[in-house]
């Protein structure tokens with residue numbers, strides 16, 4: 711079974727959401743920040759998500775959320791699990807489909823969640839509410855959200871087309887983080903509608919209730 715070391719509203723929510731999409735049992739170890747000292751024995755960086763997979767030959771520990779989404783679905787895809795295969799864009803996607811999927815998967819963390827997290831950390835840990843770095847990151851976010859809005863304007867339901875994948879979990883979590891940290895970003899219309907669709911998913915709701 712997978713154990714998820716979890717802080718509510720943090721990036722570990724991505725992994726809880728994935729497990730709920732796959733309807734697979736998991737174990738939650740929930741705590742707050744600052745993390746307990748005992749957790750540093752599992753992940754010396756003290757960051758979440760961290761998972762331990764004790765179904766592997768030797769227990770596997772991982773701590774990067776996008777890597778974990780790929781690991782969990784990838785292992786099950788190889789084993790022929792249909793749900794995980796669909797969430798990872800199928801066993802043999804076209805080059806175009808696969809490239810778009812990987813790009814959007816990383817866009818959710820690198821281009822959206824990271825600047826939101828940086829703004830939040832700056833405000834909490836330096837006490838500065840506005841400075842040039844925050845203004846620059848907000849500008850970057852506006853540009854990236856405008857890109858995403860245009861990308862969704864063709865009427866697609868999910869970022870990789872008509873099939874929900876882990877790329878949607880990656881991006882959807884960035885909106886949750888923006889709300890949780892009260893970041894002053896405005897979601898453009900297609901992105902706002904997409905966020906509504908994501909929140910309406912039964913697995914999203916179950917993940918929010920579980921964690």
Ligand SMILES: N[C@@H](CCC(=O)N[C@@H](CS)C(=O)NCC(=O)O)C(=O)O
Pocket residue numbers: 719720721722743755756757758759773774775776819
């Ligand atoms: N790129 C990492 C970022 C992980 C990260 O920064 N997690 C935050 C919570 S969302 C955390 O653990 N912060 C506490 C700390 O780093 O001390 C990922 O996607 O997993």
